[in-house]
Amino acid sequence: MDLYCTRPGCLRPQNSFADLDNTQVLKTVPQKYCTTCGMSLILLGRYLPLKLLGKGGFGAAFLARDRYTPAMRQCVVKQFQPSGDLSADQIEVAKNLFEREAEVLEQLGNNHPQIPDLFAFFSLTVPSRTSNKQDEFFYLVQEFIDGQNMEEELAQKGQLSQDEVVEVLVEVLKILRFVHDNHSIHRDIKPSNIMRHRNGRIYLLDFGAVKKAAGATSKSSTGIYSTGYAPPEQTSGGQVYPATDLYALAVTCIHLLTGKEPGDLFDSYSNSWNWRSQVTLSARLADVLDRMLLATPSQRFQSVAEVTAALALGATPSVSPPPPVSPGTAATPPPPVPVSTSPTPPPPPVVSPPAPPSMTRPRFSTLELLGGAAFTGFEGGLIAIALTSLFQPLWIGVGVSLLVLSVLVWAQSRRVIEKVDLVIITGITLALMYLLRGFWTLTFFPNILIVVTFAGLIAIAVAALFRLVYTLLSRFL
Numbered sequence: 001m002d003l004y005c006t007r008p009g010c011l012r013p014q015n016s017f018a019d020l021d022n023t024q025v026l027k028t029v030p031q032k033y034c035t036t037c038g039m040s041l042i043l044l045g046r047y048l049p050l051k052l053l054g055k056g057g058f059g060a061a062f063l064a065r066d067r068y069t070p071a072m073r074q075c076v077v078k079q080f081q082p083s084g085d086l087s088a089d090q091i092e093v094a095k096n097l098f099e100r101e102a103e104v105l106e107q108l109g110n111n112h113p114q115i116p117d118l119f120a121f122f123s124l125t126v127p128s129r130t131s132n133k134q135d136e137f138f139y140l141v142q143e144f145i146d147g148q149n150m151e152e153e154l155a156q157k158g159q160l161s162q163d164e165v166v167e168v169l170v171e172v173l174k175i176l177r178f179v180h181d182n183h184s185i186h187r188d189i190k191p192s193n194i195m196r197h198r199n200g201r202i203y204l205l206d207f208g209a210v211k212k213a214a215g216a217t218s219k220s221s222t223g224i225y226s227t228g229y230a231p232p233e234q235t236s237g238g239q240v241y242p243a244t245d246l247y248a249l250a251v252t253c254i255h256l257l258t259g260k261e262p263g264d265l266f267d268s269y270s271n272s273w274n275w276r277s278q279v280t281l282s283a284r285l286a287d288v289l290d291r292m293l294l295a296t297p298s299q300r301f302q303s304v305a306e307v308t309a310a311l312a313l314g315a316t317p318s319v320s321p322p323p324p325v326s327p328g329t330a331a332t333p334p335p336p337v338p339v340s341t342s343p344t345p346p347p348p349p350v351v352s353p354p355a356p357p358s359m360t361r362p363r364f365s366t367l368e369l370l371g372g373a374a375f376t377g378f379e380g381g382l383i384a385i386a387l388t389s390l391f392q393p394l395w396i397g398v399g400v401s402l403l404v405l406s407v408l409v410w411a412q413s414r415r416v417i418e419k420v421d422l423v424i425i426t427g428i429t430l431a432l433m434y435l436l437r438g439f440w441t442l443t444f445f446p447n448i449l450i451v452v453t454f455a456g457l458i459a460i461a462v463a464a465l466f467r468l469v470y471t472l473l474s475r476f477l
């Protein structure tokens, strides 16, 4: 039998022991050690790591067997192994997140059939390979989901059909309803964290990034998220909401529907998702996904209940869920779980986070907006005086002035010019106007200044009015 060494960096982690082929020996042998690095292989004297399943951001996952159960059930042993050059503080944060995964699995997983159960959480102290010191390793043992994650399924199929995606959507929504009802936010919904068991049941994995939604939440996020799937409020380190998970779930759905990476479906120029043309599906589903994908959390659906209502699917399956399968046994896949169309009473509200004014960082702050308006008015006045004096008849001067002004407004909107640039441009224009003062119809400089100041004030007033109308509309619509 082969045992896999869990010491990070072990050069030959695969160890073969012929005597362990005998079940009696396997169940009673006190310990086995890695022939390359000397690490204890039987964790806690109980868990037998067999192979590496994969490595994530914070650790490695191993397929293992539990020799204290009659059928030596399969399980997943996750080991805390933060990657990259992390500072001591970052390692501490990562370790806390790993511990949180264990806490959340104990609280949520052991109470929901579609979240892996937590079996054990422990640390091991072993002699270091490189110094005289001891190394401490942290392990988390959880239920093994014998199946494929959605990323693997997508790689096989290329694209998922509407029905397949609706099934995933509805099943994950049911799990999320439970997670949110327990005042938690998953924060890392993506295809590789959604698994389909061989019996057809959908599971949600990877609760390391879960954040408590109520109570002592710090308003800032820890920056744990998956690029492409995380919404703006998460990537900007803001507060997260149930709607944060709904956004990532919608990105997952469009990725599965189109087979394209989220980055290829997002048009950064218009700052919007551009996926509908890539696939044919029901307008209702597309509309629901589009609303889940809105950049501002307050504009998305606020809860799973709202999404299920919009999908008009009801909230509960019309048949009882598939029977539990004892881990480690292969099961024949039953038909996918159909979803009821009968309406059910809406569930209690998920979490009631304080209504966010807006979680996306505005492209321009109010100060920038008013400063830009002052610049546009001031500079526009100067340009109008200069160009209407230079070009005759008057309409040509006005036309050229508007053209130059449009270029300046466009350059501000793209941030080609901003902040101190605006002062420099105004200064240069004023200096030129002064040097060439003989040309202008308004020969007296104080008069020019009065005109342009007036124009600047009008521009500020107009911008402030627009800002006010926009704020009121976005609050009430």
Ligand SMILES: Nc1ncnc2c1ncn2[C@@H]1O[C@H](COP(=O)(O)OP(=O)(O)OP(=O)(O)O)[C@@H](O)[C@H]1O
Pocket: 053, 054, 055, 056, 057, 058, 059, 060, 061, 076, 078, 116, 142, 143, 144, 145, 146, 149, 188, 192, 193, 205, 206
């Ligand atoms: N309970 C489980 N049952 C079956 N496979 C699992 C289980 N948990 C994790 N895996 C598999 O193990 C692999 C590694 O998982 P892990 O959670 O460590 O990282 P990840 O999800 O790939 O990455 P990240 O943590 O950065 O999101 C993945 O392929 C995942 O599908």
